[in-house]
Amino acid sequence: xxxxxxxxxxxxxxxxxxxxxxxxxxxxxxxxxxxxxxxxxxxxxxxxxxxxxxxxxxxxxxxxxxxxxxxxxxxxxxxxxxxxxxxxxxxxxxxxxxxxxxxxxxxxxxxxxxxxxxxxxxxxxxxxxxxxxxxxxxxxxxxxxxxxxxxxxxxxxxxxxxxxxxxxxxxxxxxxxxxxxxxxxxxxxxxxxxxxxxxxxxxxxxxxxxxxxxxxxxxxxxxxxxxxxxxxxxxxxxxxxxxxxxxxxxxxxxxxxxxxxxxxxxxxxxxxxxxxxxxxxxxxxxxxxxxxxxxxxxxxxxxxxxxxxxxx
Amino acid sequence: xxxxxxxxxxxxxxxxxxxxxxxxxxxxxxxxxxxxxxxxxxxxxxxxxxxxxxxxxxxxxxxxxxxxxxxxxxxxxxxxxxxxxxxxxxxxxxxxxxxxxxxxxxxxxxxxxxxxxxxxxxxxxxxxxxxxxxxxxxxxxxxxxxxxxxxxxxxxxxxxxxxxxxxxxxxxxxxxxxxxxxxxxxxxxxxxxxxxxxxxxxxxxxxxxxxxxxxxxxxxxxxxxxxxxxxxxxxxxxxxxxxxxxxxxxxxxxxxxxxxxxxxxxxxxxxxxxxxxxxxxxxxxxxxxxxxxxxxxxxxxxxxxxxxxxxxxxxxxxxxxxxxxxxxxxxxxxxxxxxxxxxxxxxxxxxxxxxxxxxxxxxxxxxxxxxxxxxxxxxxxxxxxxxxxxxxxxxxxxxxxxxxxxxxxxxxxxxxxxxxxxxxxxxxxxxxxxxxxxxxxxxxxxxxxxxxxxxxxxxxxxxxxxxxxxxxxxxxxxxxxxxxxxxxxxxxxxxxxxx
Numbered sequence: 004x005x006x007x008x009x010x011x012x013x014x015x016x017x018x019x020x021x022x023x024x025x026x027x028x029x030x031x032x033x034x035x036x037x038x039x040x041x042x043x044x045x046x047x048x049x050x051x052x053x054x055x056x057x058x059x060x061x062x063x064x065x066x067x068x069x070x071x072x073x074x075x076x077x078x079x080x081x082x083x084x085x086x087x088x089x090x091x092x093x094x095x096x097x098x099x100x101x102x103x104x105x106x107x108x109x110x111x112x113x114x115x116x117x118x119x120x121x122x123x124x125x126x127x128x129x130x131x132x133x134x135x136x137x138x139x140x141x142x143x144x145x146x147x148x149x150x151x152x153x154x155x156x157x158x159x160x161x162x163x164x165x166x167x168x169x170x171x172x173x174x175x176x177x178x179x180x181x182x183x184x185x186x187x188x189x190x191x192x193x194x195x196x197x198x199x200x201x202x203x204x205x206x207x208x209x210x211x212x213x214x215x216x217x218x219x220x221x222x223x224x225x226x227x228x229x230x231x232x233x234x235x236x237x238x239x240x241x242x243x244x245x246x247x248x249x250x251x252x253x254x255x256x257x258x259x260x261x262x263x264x265x266x267x268x269x270x271x272x273x274x275x276x277x278x279x280x281x282x283x284x285x286x287x288x289x290x291x292x293x294x295x296x297x298x299x300x301x302x303x304x305x306x307x308x309x310x311x312x313x314x315x
Numbered sequence: 316x317x318x319x320x321x322x323x324x325x326x327x328x329x330x331x332x333x334x335x336x337x338x339x340x341x342x343x344x345x346x347x348x349x350x351x352x353x354x355x356x357x358x359x360x361x362x363x364x365x366x367x368x369x370x371x372x373x374x375x376x377x378x379x380x381x382x383x384x385x386x387x388x389x390x391x392x393x394x395x396x397x398x399x400x401x402x403x404x405x406x407x408x409x410x411x412x413x414x415x416x417x418x419x420x421x422x423x424x425x426x427x428x429x430x431x432x433x434x435x436x437x438x439x440x441x442x443x444x445x446x447x448x449x450x451x452x453x454x455x456x457x458x459x460x461x462x463x464x465x466x467x468x469x470x471x472x473x474x475x476x477x478x479x480x481x482x483x484x485x486x487x488x489x490x491x492x493x494x495x496x497x498x499x500x501x502x503x504x505x506x507x508x509x510x511x512x513x514x515x516x517x518x519x520x521x522x523x524x525x526x527x528x529x530x531x532x533x534x535x536x537x538x539x540x541x542x543x544x545x546x547x548x549x550x551x552x553x554x555x556x557x558x559x560x561x562x563x564x565x566x567x568x569x570x571x572x573x574x575x576x577x578x579x580x581x582x583x584x585x586x587x588x589x590x591x592x593x594x595x596x597x598x599x600x601x602x603x604x605x606x607x608x609x610x611x612x613x614x615x616x617x618x619x620x621x622x623x624x625x626x627x628x629x630x631x632x633x634x635x636x637x638x639x640x641x642x643x644x645x646x647x648x649x650x651x652x653x654x655x656x657x658x659x660x661x662x663x664x665x666x667x668x669x670x671x672x673x674x675x676x677x678x679x680x681x682x683x684x685x686x687x688x689x690x691x692x693x694x695x696x697x698x699x700x701x702x703x704x705x706x707x708x709x710x711x712x713x714x715x716x717x718x719x720x721x722x723x724x725x726x727x728x729x730x731x732x733x734x735x736x737x738x739x740x741x742x743x744x745x746x747x748x749x750x751x752x753x754x755x756x757x758x759x760x761x762x763x764x765x766x767x768x769x770x771x772x773x774x775x776x777x778x779x780x781x782x783x784x785x786x787x788x789x790x791x792x793x794x795x796x797x798x799x800x801x802x803x804x805x806x807x808x809x810x811x812x813x814x
Contacts, residue, residue: 183680185672192669195658202617202655203669203723204641262660 016307017256017268021275028278032285040281042164048277049170050225051244052270055251056177057221059269060214062252063181065194065261066121068218070110071248072241073132078102079226080136083145083236086152095152099223106132107219111212121215129245137238146235156232166228173221177266186210194261250297251276254304275300318377319344319508320365320477325374327360327532334360335532337374342477342508347499349511349519349540352529353552353803354603354768358512361529362479365510366398367391378477397470398479403462407455412437414454415469440468443505444498460491467498471507478502479510484518485604496522514602516545516807528552545809553770553799561775562750563794565758567595571629572762573645573731575614578623583609584786587623591731591762596753598777599766601806606786607766608650611733615640615647627730641670644730648720648737650766656720657708664690664704666719670727693722697752714745721752732756733764738772750776770799770806784808 028035082099181187255272257264320342327335367386376383421432437450528535528551535551578587616634632643649655667690738746767773782805790805
């Protein structure tokens with residue numbers, strides 16, 4: 004049997020790149036391959052990794068969600084307010100998820116019923132949710148929670164940090180939804196050719212709305228983790244997160260045109276960004292320079308993906 | 316010899332079809348030469364060869380006594396041939412002047428566009444038309460009549476002495492048509508020759524000098540219009556050889572499966588009423604653009620109707636979106652199968668199962684095993700050649716892609732199947748296969764609507780035929796009750812023929 008190198012590269016290219024970078028880091032830095040460091044990398048990746056899973060749904064339909072960072076901020080702030088107001092853990096979580104869901108619903112409805120491009124709608128929501136956060140917090144952080152709330156971001160289960168468990172659970176659930184449910188198959192189909200989907204008797208608007216709600220929920224999950232971990236909800240939390248989130252999805256091989264991609268790719272994409280951030284810190288590379296490297300990697304990953312598509 | 320254009324013995328084949336065989340066409344200076352024929356008779360192909368879009372398999376093109384050998388669109392424009400397609404080639408957001416000079420803008424020293432020179436030139440070009448058209452107006456805002464004038468002005472600015480017009484009067488109102496004819500007469504007087512494609516036979520006498528009738532890719536007649544009546548022209552358009560094997564639909568049952576009453580949408584169709592029996596194939600005949608596709612999309616809920624009721628099995632169904640239509644058992648197999656029927660980046664399985672995920676889900680999870688079984692069965696029934704169900708549809712051949720669209724609908728078992736131009740662009744063998752499939756669906760108790768612009772096909776396959784003209788059903792025939800001349804006469808909006 005012949006080994007089809009092209010096929011392997013096409014399916015696992017980003018994974019191979021990820022492994023190579025990990026090997027290189029292990030050689031360059033003695034600290035990299037330690038349990039503490041790996042735990043740190045994955046835990047840090049979890050915050051935007053979870054959001055990137057929601058973003059994967061949106062991008063698979065051919066849309067985009069620029070409001071994830073602001074949705075994180077408002078869900079985090081209101082959750083913090085609730086926690087401090089003595090709402091109890093369950094209610095606090097429900098409130099945060101409800102906020103994310105609501106913002107996503109508004110995004111989805113305006114995109115579908117208002118027929119405005121997702122870029123503009125979520126750009127608007129990015130500003131609105133940020134503004135509401137600042138109004139709600141009056142510009143000050145909300146800090147200092149009881150032990151139960153700090154569990155979300157801080158606790159370990161069987162030596163695994165809770166955020167990491169949530170991240171991997173999100174990936175698995177998203178994978179099941181994408182492969183085993185109508186919502187999942189329609190998500191790919193809408194990104195592939197929405198006209199065909201409509202003509203096949205599917206109410207595509209409903210499903211398009213749902214993907215924005217999913218993105219809202221994953222932003223709220225990350226909000227809970229971040230707020231709990233920092234023991235504080237900052238009004239400016241999540242600023243600029245949309246870039247890392249979109250980068251993780253794109254590096255993971257999901258097409259911005261929609262219709263093609265997977266959550267496993269996004270998982271690797273998120274971890275790759277985490278490893279690169281961590282690695283450059285370990286190597287003492289200036290954070291200014293890190294931005295440049297990250298940008299090069301984003302463009303490089305998409306360029307490679309396009310070349311592979313053309314070769315196929 | 317001072318003939319401006321001579322096309323001699325032009326032949327052109329596409330895979331499976333002969334579009335033109337040994338067709339002659341010529342133009343004298345300052346002449347309007349009409350080109351008519353049924354849908355698919357070869358008019359557009361002939362003009363695309365003239366425009367250099369297609370290359371003829373055989374034949375010669377002589378322009379001003381010079382033989383054209385390497386015909387590509389650029390070369391033909393430079394040689395003085397401009398084509399005004401039905402779908403105008405204008406940029407709606409740019410001004411009249413910018414459209415006319417797109418890519419050839421006059422420049423000033425320094426590379427900036429010389430707006431003044433451009434406008435002055437446009438005013439000069441438009442002067443003979445005696446219109447009040449501002450060169451600075453946005454093309455998207457000036458209406459179809461003026462847009463055509465812009466195309467004509469563009470052709471003149473390119474120093475065209477041959478202008479091909481494809482159905483120029485189709486989007487125009489009565490007074491606009493008169494003005495266009497005025498302009499055409501002006502062009503003639505200026506020595507420009509026009510090849511004029513039109514379905515509106517009655518207007519030819521007003522504007523054209525000669526007419527050439529094509530049928531089935533062959534030239535039937537070329538004659539001065541003064542020597543022909545509209546009936547003479549029609550007689551030459553019809554009478555295609557029955558080369559294809561038509562499968563005739565069997566006898567339908569008396570049970571009504573679909574009834575449409577008073578379907579109306581402003582500017583699209585008016586008071587469309589018809590019914591369909593189980594086991595029946597109902598043909599929708601008419602010209603391209605008569606509104607048949609739009610009528611089907613209205614029934615199917617893909618467009619919103621102003622008025623009208625749809626009944627399935629005698630019960631009224633409220634169809635607001637495609638979902639409602641599919642739920643009540645109506646399937647629409649669209650004309651643009653690749654663009655509207657497939658998701659090229661997804662697998663055969665995903666494409667075929669798109670219509671049935673809702674039927675095979677338990678507790679939220681898709682029952683892939685059931686779906687696989689159904690799709691595998693359908694793939695083998697239809698003879699779709701694919702290495703696996705997971706194969707991306709993009710990688711299949713065109714014919715197999717077409718079948719995937721069918722499999723998508725056949726797995727769902729609908730009550731009514733609407734086929735929009737099911738045989739367009741496919742070869743004879745595949746056509747017969749499609750007829751057989753429709754017949755077997757009908758035999759299984761479904762009702763079939765077949766929209767077809769192929770006159771012979773639509774007269775021979777269905778049990779009944781309705782003729783659509785300008786968004787209305789103008790006539791209904793049983794198979795065998797009408798002659799081709801009658802059907803085409805209704806399709807052309809001429810009504811009952813006297814003969």
